[in-house]
Amino acid sequence: MRPSTSAKDAPFEVALPRRAGVSLKPEHYNHILAERPDVSWFEVHPENYMGDGGPPHHYLAAIREHYALSLHGVGLSIGAAGKLDRDHIGRLKALVERYQPAQISEHLAWSTHDDGFLNDLLPLPYTEETLTTVCDHIDEVQTALGRRMLLENPATYIVFPESTYEEIEFLKEIVQRTGCGLLLDVNNVYVSCTNHNRSAEDYIDRFPLSHVGEIHLAGHAEDTDDTGARLLIDSHDRRVVDDVWELYDRAIRRAGALPTLIEWDSDIPTWPVLFAEAQHANAILAPNGAQQSTKPASHELA
Template sequence: MTLPARSGLGFKSEHFAPIQEDRPDLGFFEVHAENYMGDGGQPHRQLAALRRDYALSLHGVGLSIGGPGRLDPDHLARLRRLVDRYRPDSFSEHLAWSSHGGEYLNDLLPLPYTPETLDIVCDHLDELQAAIGQRVLLENPSTYILFEQSTLSETDFLAEVVRRTGCGLLLDVNNVFVSATNHRSDARAYLDAFPLQAVGEIHLGGHATEDLPSGPLLIDDHGRAVADPVWTLYAETIARTGPLPTLIEWDNDVPEFPVLLAEAAQADRILRDAASAPARTGEARIARAC
């Protein structure tokens, strides 16, 4: 199963009525898996109705893929029930950790890129993919610090994870821009090194900016429209890969539904332009990950 190479939106319950009334022309909806781990109620009634009309992506936020120790078996079992119930077209998680010693933190925390971390992440992805019976897409993080003990670049780390586990990647273009700005590095050089052939979905979201004496600090807050330089990076990426499923993430200070539709329409215009443009000389289009 794969998502259509169209724009999609993160589903918010307050938008259920206009979605049902208007049946907007969208490629898919995405939800956070952990919000649907109960057995019933309004969340499941709404999601079941959406699933009848649209492709569905489940986005995990609580597995702590980079954390030490085994993955939580109860969490894995609940995920499997959710996957069996809705048969999503995509399942994704984060290259991050969020729990330790039974304590769960409301954040996605960064990792040092070392052989030891690589072993942990690969073991956890193998366990997750076996548990849910589906290929997983792993998302690149937004970061605010770098670890001195890192011996691999983030892109080399992700490429090796793909090679060892067979997983795919979720490329968050806003995260690329946020991290590159924060670390005073080159976002385009990062994308040049990124294993684009493994990308099965793209995320676009907004970020906040704080001005520090050392320069701007960007915060990946999913609370505003996609910034112009992120749209530019996205268009450049899609020109290289060809059309890919693209999610507009807006999780905080959520606007009225037409605002989200306008963001999705902008992504669709870029996707259509890429589909109609001839491949650049000497640079073949990258096939979509299966």
């Protein structure tokens, strides 16, 4: 099932609707089923649906009947030096078969170590060694699932002086070698570039957008480090800031409309707040070739 060489060079075939989707949270299950709001797709962390049964599966199955789905993993630990967890790949495969998501994605990060799962997306140096490791792991996942995945650029707080690749070059190399697509998290770009004193505009301008199958937008927290320098933390707990909307607009004007997720994972807002963020993204996508809504105009903003 390894994609052919020619497929690796080709632009990523976008699978999700080219409109805004939002993170699916239990707080909104009933509202979504009752009102069928006009968002085009939902994204979940597959790890939250790896129980054997119960209400989470009931709701996900019911919502999947009406909306496209994206599975965005946080537990594969693609960047770890050790072997991938076969059991976890098996659980992911079972979910993919059950829910037939339009897209699956993971992070350029690691979260599992010999001792166990640390529940954070931890960084890696960008070297020949880690490039080989990451590509082997992506090959393994794509082979097991029989489909291409997307890899997301990380939000980072430190850098590794030993890195020999810039992040974008590293990602491009992964795409070339594995045929995977990329998930461009614009908030992560803003967070990382601010933290490491780089130009976020330059990062966006150099990003290989033809390989992007999905975009993430989220809120972040502001802090300072020991030296008083700005330290942004990827928190997914608030609205997207104006600077990130501007970067997003910059990316979309160059790439055309792409499936865009409003990612919100803690301090979950009421539905209208989340929906308004999705509408903001749709407003930017609309003049750039967004798919038309397939649903009747809703009264969500009222």
